[in-house]
Amino acid sequence: MRFDLLSLQLFVAVCEEQSIAKAADREHIAASAVSKRISDLEARLNTPLFHRSSKGLELTASAHALLHHSRVLMRDLKQMEIELAHHASGVSGQVRLYASVSTIIQHLPDDLRDFLTNHSAIRVVLQEGTSQQAVEAVAENAADIGIFGGVVPRQGLKIFPYRSDRLVVLAPLGHPLCERSSLRFAELTDYDLIGPMQGSFLDSLVLRAASDLSRPLKMPVRVNGFETVRGMVEAQLGIGLVPEGCAARYVTSGRLHAIRLEEPWAVRQWNVCVQDGQSLPSPVRLLLKHLTRGTA
Numbered sequence: 001m002r003f004d005l006l007s008l009q010l011f012v013a014v015c016e017e018q019s020i021a022k023a024a025d026r027e028h029i030a031a032s033a034v035s036k037r038i039s040d041l042e043a044r045l046n047t048p049l050f051h052r053s054s055k056g057l058e059l060t061a062s063a064h065a066l067l068h069h070s071r072v073l074m075r076d077l078k079q080m081e082i083e084l085a086h087h088a089s090g091v092s093g094q095v096r097l098y099a100s101v102s103t104i105i106q107h108l109p110d111d112l113r114d115f116l117t118n119h120s121a122i123r124v125v126l127q128e129g130t131s132q133q134a135v136e137a138v139a140e141n142a143a144d145i146g147i148f149g150g151v152v153p154r155q156g157l158k159i160f161p162y163r164s165d166r167l168v169v170l171a172p173l174g175h176p177l178c179e180r181s182s183l184r185f186a187e188l189t190d191y192d193l194i195g196p197m198q199g200s201f202l203d204s205l206v207l208r209a210a211s212d213l214s215r216p217l218k219m220p221v222r223v224n225g226f227e228t229v230r231g232m233v234e235a236q237l238g239i240g241l242v243p244e245g246c247a248a249r250y251v252t253s254g255r256l257h258a259i260r261l262e263e264p265w266a267v268r269q270w271n272v273c274v275q276d277g278q279s280l281p282s283p284v285r286l287l288l289k290h291l292t293r294g295t296a
Contacts, residue, residue, distance in 0.1 A: 092121035098143035149201035192238030195219035
């Protein structure tokens with residue numbers, strides 16, 4: 001049995017409006033044409049679809065069944081139109097994104113959720129690494145977009161601002177530094193510091209700050225990831241540096257304390273980079289615009 005899509009659309013309108021005249025107005029078609037379509041449907045199904053009453057048209061059991069399937073069909077058709085429109089406009093495909101661990105923990109989950117909600121035909125392949133690795137991946141065309149921190153000069157790249165964060169000192173409760181509301185970096189050199197991963201943006205900041213002080217750092221352990229820093233600090237192996245947003249979650253355990261770090265470099269700027277001098281594919285361009293809040 002074949003059904004005409006326009007007839008089903010008009011049938012749904014009549015059901016929802018409980019009136020042929022109102023359905024005709026809604027669909028911008030003559031009432032007589034709507035009535036003819038409904039009559040043809042009833043003839044094809046060999047069953048009445050409506051009963052007339054003082055309240056308007058009442059659906060029969062057959063009409064309720066047909067309405068359910070018609071709505072499912074209309075929904076699927078609408079979804080098909082959206083997906084095909086994405087293909088037609090070149091916004092389907094894949095984006096290779098390389099990002100630092102800090103941005104993946106703090107910012108990217110929400111940003112990618114919002115982006116993929118609006119662009120379901122695009123797939124994002126995310127890889128994590130250091131800022132240096134992110135820049136190199138884009139420069140060598142192993143990634144379409146890189147998110148990095150610090151000054152990582154590389155020719156042939158366009159750079160846009162992404163987000164920023166602030167570093168704080170994480171210490172176990174009872175530590176002498178917990179009595180302070182803020183600290184300078186020089187005051188940390190008397191204590192064991194859980195060191196960041198070598199080659200990371202945070203590692204470069206810490207080593208530069210220590211070099212400016214001409215004082216060695218005590219770093220008995222180096223780890224990768226702020227969750228690992230949290231575990232080491234809770235085990236009282238030292239103090240650590242983590243972003244303020246992460247610290248806000250960690251201190252809820254009741255075993256840790258966060259202290260503001262009063263240094264200009266404690267505020268970190270994160271950037272987005274893409275290759276310069278070439279036309280970006282539509283999916284890459286869309287994600288870049290989303291990440292940079294339309295400034296790219």
